Amino acid sequence: MNQYDVIVIGAGLGGLSCAARLSALGYRTAVFESHTLAGGFATEFTRKGYTFDVSLHGVGGLEEGSFGRMLKDCHVDQQIVPLRKKHPYSIRWEGQIIDIPSDVQEYVQLLKGMFPAEVAAIDKLFAGIRRFETGFTAFSSLTSWRKLAGLFKAGTFFRWTKMTTWEAVSQFGLSDRFTEFFTALWPYYGLPPKRLAALYFFIPWIGYHLEGTYYIQGGAQALSNALVEAIQSAEGEVHLRSQVSEIILERGKAAGVRLKKGDVYKANWVVSGISPHHTYGRLLESHNAARRELEAVTRLETGTSLTQLYLGLSCEPHELGISEEDLILCNEPDSETDYEVMMSGEYMKGNWMLTNYNAMDPTLNEAGKGVIAVTFLDRLENWPSARPEYKAKKKAVTQQILECLEQLYPGFSSKVVVAELGTPRTMQRYTANPGGAVYGYAQTVRQSGIHRLKRKSAVDRLSLVGAWTQPGGGFQGAMNSGIMEADRIAAKLGKAERASISTHETYQTPRT
Numbered sequence: 463m464n465q466y467d468v469i470v471i472g473a474g475l476g477g478l479s480c481a482a483r484l485s486a487l488g489y490r491t492a493v494f495e496s497h498t499l500a501g502g503f504a505t506e507f508t509r510k511g512y513t514f515d516v517s518l519h520g521v522g523g524l525e526e527g528s529f530g531r532m533l534k535d536c537h538v539d540q541q542i543v544p545l546r547k548k549h550p551y552s553i554r555w556e557g558q559i560i561d562i563p564s565d566v567q568e569y570v571q572l573l574k575g576m577f578p579a580e581v582a583a584i585d586k587l588f589a590g591i592r593r594f595e596t597g598f599t600a601f602s603s604l605t606s607w608r609k610l611a612g613l614f615k616a617g618t619f620f621r622w623t624k625m626t627t628w629e630a631v632s633q634f635g636l637s638d639r640f641t642e643f644f645t646a647l648w649p650y651y652g653l654p655p656k657r658l659a660a661l662y663f664f665i666p667w668i669g670y671h672l673e674g675t676y677y678i679q680g681g682a683q684a685l686s687n688a689l690v691e692a693i694q695s696a697e698g699e700v701h702l703r704s705q706v707s708e709i710i711l712e713r714g715k716a717a718g719v720r721l722k723k724g725d726v727y728k729a730n731w732v733v734s735g736i737s738p739h740h741t742y743g744r745l746l747e748s749h750n751a752a753r754r755e756l757e758a759v760t761r762l763e764t765g766t767s768l769t770q771l772y773l774g775l776s777c778e779p780h781e782l783g784i785s786e787e788d789l790i791l792c793n794e795p796d797s798e799t800d801y802e803v804m805m806s807g808e809y810m811k812g813n814w815m816l817t818n819y820n821a822m823d824p825t826l827n828e829a830g831k832g833v834i835a836v837t838f839l840d841r842l843e844n845w846p847s848a849r850p851e852y853k854a855k856k857k858a859v860t861q862q863i864l865e866c867l868e869q870l871y872p873g874f875s876s877k878v879v880v881a882e883l884g885t886p887r888t889m890q891r892y893t894a895n896p897g898g899a900v901y902g903y904a905q906t907v908r909q910s911g912i913h914r915l916k917r918k919s920a921v922d923r924l925s926l927v928g929a930w931t932q933p934g935g936g937f938q939g940a941m942n943s944g945i946m947e948a949d950r951i952a953a954k955l956g957k958a959e960r961a962s963i964s965t966h967e968t969y970q971t972p973r974t
Contacts, residue, residue: 464725464726464727464728465727465728465729466490466491466492466698466699466727466728466729466730467484467489467490467491467729467730467731467955468480468481468484468489468490468491468492468729468730468731468732468733468951468955469491469492469493469494469718469719469727469729469731469732469733470491470492470493470494470732470733470734470735471493471494471706471709471719471732471733471734471735471736471741471745472493472494472495472502472734472735472736472928473493473494473495473497473500473501473502473686473690473700473702473735474501474502474503474504474735474736474893474928474929474940475501475502475503475504475685475686475689475928475937475940475941475944476502476735476927476928476929476931476940476941476943476944477493477495477502477733477734477735477927477928477944478493478500478501478686478689478690478693478700478735478944479532479536479689479927479940479941479942479943479944479945479948480733480735480925480927480943480944480945480947480948480951481493481689481693481698481700481733481944481948482536482537482538482689482692482693482944483535483536483944483945483948483949484948484951484952485537485692485693485695485696485698486535486536486537486692486696487948487949487952488696489951489952489955490696490697490698491693491696491698491699492698492699492700492701492727492729493690493693493698493699493700493701494701494704494705494706494719494721494727495700495701495702495703495704496703496704496705496706496894497702497703497892498702498703499683499686499702500686500687500689500690500700500702501682501683501685501686501687502686502735502893502940503516503517503682503889503893503900504516504517504518504682504683504685504686504937505517505682505683505686506681506682506683509772509774509880509882510774510879510880511828511831512774512827512831512833512879512880513681513826513827513833514772514774514819514833514835514882515681515682515683515819515826515835516682516884517682517900518677518678518681518682518685518937519650519677519788519815519817519837520547520550520551520670520675520676520677520787520788520822521669521675521676521677521678521937521938522666522668522669522670522671522672522673522674522675522676522938523669523673523674523676524542524544524674524676524678525544525674525676526673527669527672527673527674528669528673528938529669529673529676529937529938529941530544532938532941532942532945535945536689536692536941536945537692538685538688538689538691538692541684541688541691541692542678542679542684542685542688543678543679543680543684544676544677544678544679545676545677545678545679545822545823546564546674546675546676547564547675547676547677547787547788547822548561548564548787548821549561549562549563549564549675549786549787549788550562550564550647550670550671550675550788551646551647551675551787551788551789551790552786552787552788552789552790553643553646553789553790553792554789554790554791554792555643555646555792555795556795559786559789560572560576561786564671564674564675566588566671566672569671570584570585570588573640573643573644576643577636577637577639577640580635580636580637580640583634583635583636583640584636584640586634586635587631587634587636587644590618590630590633590634591664591667591668593617593618593619594618594619594622594664594668595664595668595672596616596618596619597616597617597618597619597620598616598619598665598668600616600619601616601619622660622661622664623659623660623661623907623910623911624907625659625660625907626655626656626657626658626659626660626907627645627648627655627656627658627659627660627662627663627664628641628645628655628656628658629660630660630663630664631644631645631655639795641655642655642795642796642797645663645797646790646792647663647667647790648663648797649790649800649813649815649837649838649839650666650815650936651663651666651901651905651935651936652765652766652839652900652901652904652905652935653765653766653801653904653905653906654797654798654800654801655797656797656798657801657904657906658905658906659905659906659907659909659910659911660907661910661911661934662905662910662934662935662939665938666936666938669938677787677822677823678823679823679825680823680825680826681819681823681826682937685937704721704723705721705722706719706720706721706722706745707720707721707722707744707745708720708745708746709732709734709741709745709746709921709924710726710728711746711749711921714921714922715921715922715923716729716731716732716921716922716923716924717729717730717732717923718732719732730923730955731923731924731925731951731954731955732923732924732925733924733925733926733927733944733947733951734919734924734925734926734927735927735928735944736894736928737894737895737896737899737902737928737930738755738756738759738915738926738930738931739756739759739760739896740894741919741924741926742755742756742759742920743756746921749921751920751921752920752921754920755919755920759915762903762909762915763903763904763906763909764896764897764899764902764903764904765897765899765900765901765902765903765904765905765935766805766839766840766841766899766900766901766904767839767840767841767842767885767886767889767890767897767898767899767900768837768838768839768840768884768886768889768898768900769809769837769838769840769859769883769884769885769886770835770836770837770883770884771835771836771837771860771863771881771882771883771884772833772835772880772881772882772883772884773832773833773834773835773836773878773880773881773882774831774832774833774878774879774880774881775831775832775833775834775877775878775879776830776831776832776877776878776879777830777832777877778820778829778830778831778832779818779820779821779832779834780820780821781832782832782871782873782874782877783871784816784818784834784871785818785821786816786818786821787817787818787821787822788815788816788817788818789815789816789817789818790813790814790815790816791813791814791815791816791870792813793811793812793813793814794811794812794813800812800813801839804838804839804840805839805840805841805844806844807840807844809838809840809859809862809863810862810866812838812839813838814836814837814838814863815836815837815838816834816835816836816837817834817835817837818834819833819834819835820832820833820834832877836863836867840885840886841886841897841898842886842887842890842897842898844886845885845886845887847887852885852887856883856885859883860881860883864878864881885898886898899929900929900935901929901934901935901936902928902929902930902931902934902935903915903929903930905934905935910934911932911933912932914931914932914933914934915930915931915932916931916932917931917932917943917946917947917950918950925947925950925951926947927940927943927944927947928940928943928944929943931943932946933946
């Protein structure tokens with residue numbers, strides 16, 4: 463039957479979590495994805511018998527924390543095996559490797575030992591973070607009629623939503639050197655601290671340091687597969703290799719989709735988990751409001767992309783001296799300079815992130831096989847569109863990275879069996895995101911929080927979810943967008959507009 467309560471376009475984490483949450487609430491959903499795998503960036507691929515996780519490095523609060531609650535909302539918490547990381551991350555800083563402690567008090571003591579002249583300011587910073595966390599929790603967890611009371615506890619939170627990460631840290635009188643070290647994880651959010659919204663640095667920080675840092679056994683694909691299973695177990699459907707070519711409108715309302723191959727599917731609501739550029743562009747070409755929205759979303763600043771070198775080794779990484787789970791190779795201590803050299807394509811001058819998947823999940827590959835990934839910020843314009851030049855640059859950049867790794871870890875090059883480079887053009891090809899963006903819109907102060915693109919679209923009964931929308935990018939941001947929008951859709955639809963299909967035992971009474 464081609465009639466559903468809700469149709470979701472795109473099987474990224476935003477779309478999958480939205481469909482899974484709606485399925486848990488008792489709605490029949492169908493997801494349509496053009497790729498051969500569900501998950502978007504939360505997928506895996508294999509080369510020569512090696513399994514590579516496309517993007518997952520770690521998430522905060524996977525058990526009892528915020529991420530764990532999202533898994534429960536989608537009825538997938540029992541299908542996920544959390545693996546607690548030994549350290550949130552490590553950093554090669556001024557010639558030595560420093561492991562960041564999981565315990566927040568140990569972290570404070572580490573910082574005080576490294577920056578003894580700033581002990582009092584460090585205490586003030588962490589007191590401020592606690593107030594930020596209290597305010598965020600008070601505001602986000604209260605029901606609407608009690609939010610006013612929560613505002614009295616949320617002063618620090620609201621002040622920091624108007625600050626960059628740099629401003630939030632340095633307001634306590636901390637040195638530039640301290641601030642650079644403390645915010646070293648900024649490349650994972652796409653902008654240097656002087657441009658990155660404090661909101662997008664400190665909410666993940668809370669997850670990492672107050673709720674614990676985790677990897678998922680089986681990698682990101684295990685999460686995506688669990689969401690697919692949750693949808694299908696509630697008699698929903700996930701259609702791969704099924705590209706949507708048009709959102710069908712009836713009396714100005716979204717009423718279904720037409721696939722590229724011509725099939726038509728109808729629904730009471732449509733959710734787009736792909737970029738707003740494609741949603742308002744090629745999927746809604748004849749809609750006047752959509753054309754106006756396309757002009758508006760195109761003017762917003764798109765976020766950065768990434769380049770990743772996936773490496774399969776004939777030994778385990780620890781045999782080469784790589785024991786850390788996530789290691790920031792800090793060659794350039796100034797974050798602004800680091801960002802500029804990467805955006806200009808001078809990759810050997812900037813900082814890289816090295817992820818050791820064997821240390822996080824020994825079961826991801828067979829014993830004796832090593833898998834690591836080198837990641838750095840990049841942009842599409844650094845990569846030629848002509849195929850011969852593109853292939854030549856991929857080969858040259860791969861070789862340069864391997865030469866650097868050989869210097870750090872002698873004997874490394876002789877152990878490389880697979881070297882697969884993913885560039886911003888790779889990201890664009892598999893997701894159709896403008897510029898190969900991995901975080902949606904740039905996570906600036908002007909594009910954060912309530913200022914970020916709303917999930918409610920300009921077209922009636924059409925929603926937007928994913929990294930481009932509120933609350934923001936990353937695994938947690940994308941899933942949060944889908945779950946929150948699912949709750950809103952359920953409240954709008956109610957039971958009266960359920961599709962005309964047979965009720966089954968897995969349905970639950972939806973929220974009204």
